[in-house]
Amino acid sequence: MSDSTAVANGAVADAHHHHPSYQRHHFETVEQQFDATNFAMWLFLLTEVMFFGGLFMAYLLMRNWYYQAFVEASHQLNIGWGTANTAVLILSSFTMAMGVWSAEMRKKKLLLLFLGLTWLLGMAFLGIKSIEYTEKWEKHHVPGLNWSEASFLNPASDPEVHEKYPKDQPLSADMASKTEMYFFLYFAMTGMHALHMIIGISILTFMIIRARSGAYTNGHVTYVENFGLYWHFVDIIWIFLFPLLYLISRY
Amino acid sequence: MSDDSNVNLPDQSTARIPKMNFLTKENGLLSWLLTGDHKRIATLYLISITFFFFIGGALAGLIRLELLTPQSDLMAADTYNKVFSMHGLIMVFFFLVPSVPATIGNFLMPMMIGAKDLALPKINLLSWYLYIVAGIMMLYTMAIGGVDTGWTFTTPLSTHYLNTHVISAGLAVFVAGFSSILTGLNFIVTIHKMRCPGMTWFRLPLFVWSHYAASILMVLGTPVLAITLVLVVLERTVHIGVFDPSLGGDPLLFQHLFWFYSHPAVYIMILPGFGVISEVISTFSRKRVFGYTAVAFSSVAIAVFGFFVWAHHMFIMGISNYAALVFSLLTMLVAVPSAIKIFNWAFTLYKGSITFETPMLYAIGFMGLFTIGGLTGVFLGSTGTDIHLTETYFVVAHFHFVMVGGMLMAFLSGIHFWWPKWTGRMYPEKLSQLAALVTFIGFNLTFFPQFIVGTLGMPRRYAAYPPEFQVLNVFSTAGATVLGVGYLLPVLYLTWSLKYGAVAGDNPWQATGLEWQTQSPPLTENFPVIPIMDHEAYDYEWLERQKQKEVASV
Amino acid sequence: MSEQHNSHEENEHHIVSPFTYLAILLALLGFTGLTVWMSFIDLGEWHITHGVTLFWNPVVALAIACAKMTLVVLFFMHVKYSTKLTKLTVASGFFVFLVLISMTLTDYMSRAWGRW
């Protein structure tokens, strides 16, 4: 438009000279594109913080109200599996960080290796989680679907746990019924976390396929970097879930 | 051109709509459904929210018709409950929340900051698809029998005592929430990262500032609603209750989490409206907005304080009295920025050169009605009077003054203001001025009596009511009829103007925003060359100089 | 100037070395071991006033979790090398999260004070 008065002639036109193929048309520079998508990812993670925030709030409140039930119910969780899973997830975070590094250094083989490792560790996490879930199902600790309070009304009926925590008192009926709340929150929180893992692994699968054709080792690291942020965030959620659900009433 | 008008149209005998523009660039349905262009997505949004507005409006009509008589005679109580619930859900989540941001905001944001598009065009399109999916789910809910929880999903009523379709309605709102998160996220990124050279924060139009503030609320508030609805759905399906008192849960926890989003949500709804009003008032008084910085920061202040006040919806609901005290105090603080805005707008008129085209009429209407809406909010924010007034028609009147009198007026003002930019054609001025007047009269007739009937104590959400409230309800219903006409008129003449309206030219209002410095309708990438911002926002002297320069060069 | 130009200058896309990552990994695993070990020890409690007691175990567990989170955020997520905007974004996220928790708790905690 000749009469578009705010337009200065060609001052920024130099940005149009050498676009890499991955630069979207509406960005002026690659840096702008990287900054924008990176910032968007961070904002998305903010929404995730608030999303889990509601669950943490519910957990905090219910734990304070029904402390005894929450303590004894948490003894049902297997600390070994929990620790193993934490280690697995931290390792996967490391391999993911290394994946980002490989992409930055444009090392395709290394990138594939680290993405593959991350994928495997993610699957391992889900595998362990499913073992734990199966355990809960067998012990009738799935609220709403397969539920029994027996091991809290009478801890001796559950010798495996009772041996480790001989101090556990039989809960009175009204308190024992609140253990269902603990397991509900346990499943809601870990389930929501596992859902994020599943989404992450699906995206990772897609990324591994694209990485094989060198999509991320040509200088365009945005995608890997942003996915890394997501993956680390999921790790952080677990870093908090682990002590809150497994650890804080073990002594 | 008459002396009392600001309109500066090109010579109609020679003027033409530019051949190349975002509407004509590509053709076919697919080019629309797969578009990344923010202007096209805004158009899609405009059509869809108008559709939902009229569904919600029809439901409102049914409500008013039922309330014409004290008995519940037009429909049974449960039907009435479904009608008002669907009215609330559709209007709040499918009209008010996306109304200005997803349509006008989407259309203008990149142009106002001199960018080619929003930072994330695909996310923008995804946001529209999520909206449509959510809308279809909501329509499906309505088709299979509706839901009667009210838009607030109050537990344990919604989780254990109703056998209507709470789950599908909850999920619809959940999905709509994500649509709104993505819009907000996109705006924040765009405002931070996509500004053209020279476009500093304090050169941004106030429209952008208010959208920025609203976006913060969308991004940080909506997820809490999402998780709350997930928990409600889980409670209904698995029958476990963090919100159910008989199972040891706390129904007030639901209220806390719900209002943590839903109070900021009213700011999500109204802040973009503030943006529109700032633009319109400045343009039609040919003057920079009085105290630009104060207006800009008051938007941000509303966004920040907005997170601290939610429990004022719960003063009588059994929260601790000390907490009520804290939340009441903070509520008083959040009322101040709105007062600042009103006075700053009023003083923008001072020593201006004012004309009264339709957008300005709507904007003036907005200022009056929003003042009433805001001040009556203080009645409800003060703990003592809240006891008597809450849960009555006073509340209904209050939020309709803010949402319909405020937000909808702002929306219509904005639609008229940017219609020439959007379509390249003018709307019929006289008819639209009439529509603005009809809307204003109809609105006051509908909702003002509700303040009185609320003070008298008439509870909201009643299908039948004691006969002594009838007179005021008849006024209200009569007003609703007028209001309905006021809303139908723009649809008719705006559609008409698509073909027969006068060609508008680039800048019919002689406004200063960057969006007016390009052709109308704009090109797909908005500007032929990325502009450089070398003046302050609302610099009408700069505009004069530009015009003179052009004349000189010709 | 808008941020994209600033950030371009101050942040030439810093690449963190694999050794840093390795060190962080070891620290994280160490912290995990520590928190599991600590959880089996009764760290006791602190009676602040009558009826208000602080238990050290959850405090320590959460402190360790926060330390782990900080490491992940700063190094794995590169916030240490990022723009002020990113830092501000992270901070505001925690701020609003704390608002949600603390403002809700104003209600629950003060309910016990009076007869309401």
Add this chain to the structure above:
Amino acid sequence: MDHISPVLWQFLDKWLTHFSLFPPEASKIAPEMDALYFFMVLVSLVGLTLVVLLIVTFSILYSKKRHPQAVQIEGSTILEATWTIIPLGLFLVMFVWGALLYFRIYTPPANAMNIYVVGKQWMWKVEHPGGQHEINALHVPTGRPIQLTIISQDVFHSFSIPAFRVKREAIPGRYTTAWFEATTPGTYHLFCTQYCGTNHSQMIGDVIVMTPDDFKKWLTGSTSGNSLAMDGERLFASLSCNACHNTRPDARGPNLVNVYDSRLTLSTGQTITADDAYLRQAILNPSQNITQGYAPIMPTYQGQISEEGVIALVEYIKNLDSDYRVQQTLNTTELPTNIEEKAPAPGRQPAAQKEVKP
């Protein structure tokens, strides 16, 4: 005028006869509330008039015809400070005034007469201490503070008497209180204002305010013979509460005489006032409220007693001011002789109940 349609005529008639702009003031608090209300209306009117005046004046003075060239003004710090500080001051006055009123409405005086209200879908059940039951009606005398102890049996309801300017949510699982002192005899509306399901709008009733003499007559005329406390006593015996809660030295439950309104130390170390809400909690969720020195052996009565039953028990415990009544109850019921064997270790220290503060 005979061509006016009958409907319209009816409407006009209604307008002239059944029309008010302001609710009656029938309680002591009502004029206080209205004072604040009218103060707010006044401030709002002044504010609105100011805004409208500014807009109209400027619109006339500075319309394009009169004022073709706008004068650019940046802003004015003094003006902006003025319209920040003055509204803030006014809002703060409203806040303080409102808060004082709020605390007054929700803090019953010590000498108030207690009436229990149970909300359920879709009716209000009112229980007077003398055993008078009412549905969707509330009879009260003038000149005497009445405390309402409100609870809901199912969903949220809200007990609202516009003429008294009193409203309080009925919450499932928790007592809430409000109070009023009626001043003018008459019949007033009673509403449920919190949406509670299908027949929400049918959950209405009448508040009948009577002179103290009339009220006395009404009380005697509608009593069922048993006071609420007596109902409670019967329930206390039939649920065998007295098997543990008695005055014997080896009793396994705390003695309940004069327990109401006393400060209790719980096994968590917390001290708590044994008010209505606490008593209700202690009956329904006993294990969360263990008095120091006792074992958590009390079974829950959740789901076994109706809300009315709990109210009767609470009322009974409230009125236990001497051992005499407990003894009486004790003697009338049979005590199992083998308590000691049955009870799981009564002397054992209760398991530590802890509160976590993450």
